[in-house]
Amino acid sequence: xxxxxxxxxxxxxxxxxxxxxxxxxxxxxxxxxxxxxxxxxxxxxxxxxxxxxxxxxxxxxxxxxxxxxxxxxxxxxxxxxxxxxxxxxxxxxxxxxxxxxxxxxxxxxxxxxxxxxxxxxxxxxxxxx
Numbered sequence: 001x002x003x004x005x006x007x008x009x010x011x012x013x014x015x016x017x018x019x020x021x022x023x024x025x026x027x028x029x030x031x032x033x034x035x036x037x038x039x040x041x042x043x044x045x046x047x048x049x050x051x052x053x054x055x056x057x058x059x060x061x062x063x064x065x066x067x068x069x070x071x072x073x074x075x076x077x078x079x080x081x082x083x084x085x086x087x088x089x090x091x092x093x094x095x096x097x098x099x100x101x102x103x104x105x106x107x108x109x110x111x112x113x114x115x116x117x118x119x120x121x122x123x124x125x126x127x128x129x
Contacts, residue, residue: 031100031110039069039109043093048086051075055089055111057097071097073111073124082123093117099124 041059055071073079076086089095094117099109111124 030102030104030108032103033100035101036098036112037101037109038096038098040096041069041094043089043091043095044068045091046089048076053079053084055097055114057095067107069097069107069109071099071109071111079122079124082125084122084124088122089114 039057039059041057043055044058045054045056047054047056053073053076055073057069057071059067059069061067074082076084096115097109097111098113098115099111102108113124114122116122
């Protein structure tokens with residue numbers, strides 16, 4: 001009987017410990033939400049996944065060197081409401097990304113909007129007003 005109580009108690013503790021991470025979500029603390037950066041380049045990868053769609057882009061810096069950028073966007077269901085689909089981007093597409101850069105200076109941004117080569121703009125906000 002005593003062993004059964006300990007196993008039950010241990011199971012409950014494990015479930016409660018894991019439940020917190022299930023509800024946790026990171027914020028925008030890593031990004032400079034007061035500044036914007038605009039990057040033009042070529043899509044290398046487009047991942048239509050939860051919890052955030054990921055865009056990978058190669059762009060040229062001031063000296064002509066290739067810089068690899070990573071962009072985090074909203075979740076797929078939110079992007080669908082803003083006109084996106086899982087085939088909006090393909091490797092090789094030329095686009096302009098506008099977003100908030102990482103505070104550390106690494107080439108990562110949280111995307112605000114995407115401008116396609118034809119000039120079409122797509123919002124990428126996590127909240128639709």
